[in-house]
Amino acid sequence: MALPSSQSRGSSVSGLILTLKPQAPEALDGAGLLPASLAGLSPAEAARRPLAPGIELGECFTVQADPAAPDHRLTLRTGARRLARLGCAMDGGTLRVVGDAGDLLGQDLRGGEIVVEGGCGAYAGAGQRAGLIRVRGDAGDFLGGAADGYEGMRGGVLLVQGRAGARAGWRMRRGLIAVAGGCGDWCGAEMLAGTLVAPRCGARAGLGLRRGSLVLWECPPELPATFNDAGVAEFVWLARLDRWLAALEFRLPPLTQRARRLVGDQGAGGKGEILIVGG
Amino acid sequence: MAExxxxxxxIDDTFAEAFGMRATRLLVTADHPRWAHAAAASACGFATSVIGCGCEAGVEAELDPAATPDGRPGVALLLFAVSREALAEQVERRVGQCLLTCPTTAVYAGIEGEDRIPLGRxxxxxxxxxxxxxxVDGRRLWRIPVMEGEFLIEDDTAAVRAIGGGNLLILARTRESAxxxxxxxxxxxxxGRGAILPFPGGVVRSGSKVGARRYPKLGASTNDAFCPSLRGSTDSALEPQVGCVLELVFDALTEADMQGAMRAALAAICARGGAGGVLRVSAGNYGGKLGKYHFHLRDILPEQDP
Structure with missing residues (x-):
């Protein structure tokens, strides 16, 4: 998205802080709240930007300059999960959410970084193509999963420090999802490819898994009968993955090379795998 | 010749004449340094000269686990060839026969560049x-199942412009002092980093001249002007006191890397001093007509430090 020309820029070139007003509508579409679309605007200019048809941004948010932040950083103080589609199709910059984000966080994300200090709703990272999403709290169902009109995650990195709900990685095609607090049932179900890392997950993990990798520390409680046990072996790529997660400053137990490999889902081609770290 | x-x-006031090449760097990791070195020794074997080996290769550096992509010990290899195509062919052969086969190894591209050649592709x-x-981390890796587990290799690596054929000639009183x-x-x-000396122990005893006097079909033959035993029967470049000549050959990624390696070597020779038995240092060239790069010894290591 093109930045405003220098002539239309306000005097401020700092980042902005948007604080949700209590009187704002209960549910809001936050797709337009992108660092690039507000970069270079003064708080007054930003407040006059349309948020939705007939609604100006300033009607729902208090807008402040953030002198300590660079031009391409936008901070949202949201409170509860009322803002859906935050960071939708964002292609650069940094979006920081202080509080919780609603559903479809980072939908179709193409670049940049989204940091959510709280939790987020369902379908975070749906259709994500690139970029990085960090969620400090818990995530809802369908993390990185396919939403209506969108495929599952197609690239980039999605890191959740808390727990994720059911069907994490559903129909995911590429990229990395890591969930430090573990995932719910149907984790990696119908996953096409990519990598999902979590210490543990609920029942029926990997059902319909085609080619991707689920990396777990604990064997799921109920595994589909369509997975074959390949035994324990050494997988150097796990060491490489461990280095990458460390570089992303994501806290997980160390990934050893040694892992038990469960191959499946044989009902979906059998080219996927569940790796149980440590065997 | 001025000196x-x-x-x-x-030190002869002359220059080493060097040529443009294509090169890549591979990072080879293993569970233990001895397996990384075993892989490196195999992959860099029979890679002293592009004339007969297809490429010139060597270990650039030993890598601490903290500096490798997978946190295991490793080595950095540099491979040089005359063209991008020749480099790609040598990389594929040597990786396939020497690194894929070696227990516990993984191979990663160790250099950035837009011109890519297949590595694991x-x-x-x-x-x-x-x-x-x-x-992983924006790089495509291939997991190839092998009897020991899996061989991990990056999809491609860069072929960068590089320099080959930097050299120094050590003229000494005896073979031991040389x-x-x-x-x-x-x-x-x-x-240092960025350069290799591809010959055995980094040293060449059989320096060559272009062509041959008696055998027209030979592309290269012994450098008789620098053979001590031919003094008196050929147009020798050696004074009577010289009993042995050894050559160092350098390949480097950049001109700065070449200068750094040649400077370190020349400084080490001079540090031994004339009393150590070294009489003279020279360099090989073709009058500046063939090689694009000229490394003048006086520029590399002047008479006195500035």
């Missing part, structure tokens, strides 16, 4: 359909 003296060692078919791709000077020079040059 200057440094610490009792006469074709080798992956060894997996016979069981190979798997993983994109060897000692050469060994200290090689150790000094190998302490």
């Amino acid at each position: 200057y003296v440094r610490n009792g060692v006469r 074709r080798l992956r078919y060894f997996g016979d359909g069981h190979q798997r791709s993983k994109v 060897l000692l000077a050469a060994e200290s020079a090689v150790a000094a040059a190998r302490a």
Whole structure:
């Protein structure tokens, strides 16, 4: 998205802080709240930007300059999960959410970084193509999963420090999802490819898994009968993955090379795998 | 020939003539340094000269686990060839025969560049359909199942412009004094990064001239002007006191790397001084007509430090 020309820029070139007003509508579409679309605007200019048809941004948010932040950083103080589609199709910059984000966080994300200090709703990272999403709290169902009109995650990195709900990685095609607090049932179900890392997950993990990798520390409680046990072996790529997660400053137990490999889902081609770290 | 003296060692006021090449760096990791070195020794074997080996290769550096992509010990290899195509062919052969086969190794691209050549892209078919791709940190890796577990290799690597054929000639009173000077020079040059000395121990005893006088079909033959035993029967370049000549050959990624390696080597030779038995240092060239790069010894290591 093109930045405003220098002539239309306000005097401020700092980042902005948007604080949700209590009187704002209960549910809001936050797709337009992108660092690039507000970069270079003064708080007054930003407040006059349309948020939705007939609604100006300033009607729902208090807008402040953030002198300590660079031009391409936008901070949202949201409170509860009322803002859906935050960071939708964002292609650069940094979006920081202080509080919780609603559903479809980072939908179709193409670049940049989204940091959510709280939790987020369902379908975070749906259709994500690139970029990085960090969620400090818990995530809802369908993390990185396919939403209506969108495929599952197609690239980039999605890191959740808390727990994720059911069907994490559903129909995911590429990229990395890591969930430090573990995932719910149907984790990696119908996953096409990519990598999902979590210490543990609920029942029926990997059902319909085609080619991707689920990396777990604990064997799921109920595994589909369509997975074959390949035994324990050494997988150097796990060491490489461990280095990458460390570089992303994501806290997980160390990934050893040694892992038990469960191959499946044989009902979906059998080219996927569940790796149980440590065997 | 004009010359200057440094610490009792006469240095010819001449230059080493070097050529453009293509190169890549591979990072080879393993569970233990001895397996990384075993892989490196195999991959860099029979890679002294592009004339007969297809490429010139060597270990650039030993890598601490903290500096490798997978946190295991490793080595950095540099491979040089005359063209991009020749480099790609040599990389594929040597990786396929020497690194894929070596227990516990993994191979990563160790250099950035836009011109890419396959690394694991074709080798992956060894997996016979069981190979798997993983994109980790923006890099595509191939997991090729092998009897020991899995061989991990990056999809491609860069072929960068580089320089080959930098050289120094050590003219010494005896073979022992020439060897000692050469060994200290090689150790000094190998302490840096970005360059290799591809010959055995970094040293060449059989320097060559272009063509041959008696055998027209030969492309290269012994450098008789620098053979001590031919003094009196050929147009010798050696004074009577010279009993042995050894050559150091350098390949480097950049001109700065070449200068750094040659400077370290020349400084180590001079540090031994004339009393150490080294009489003279020279360099090989073709009058500046063939090679694009000229490394003048006086520029690399002047008579006195500035």
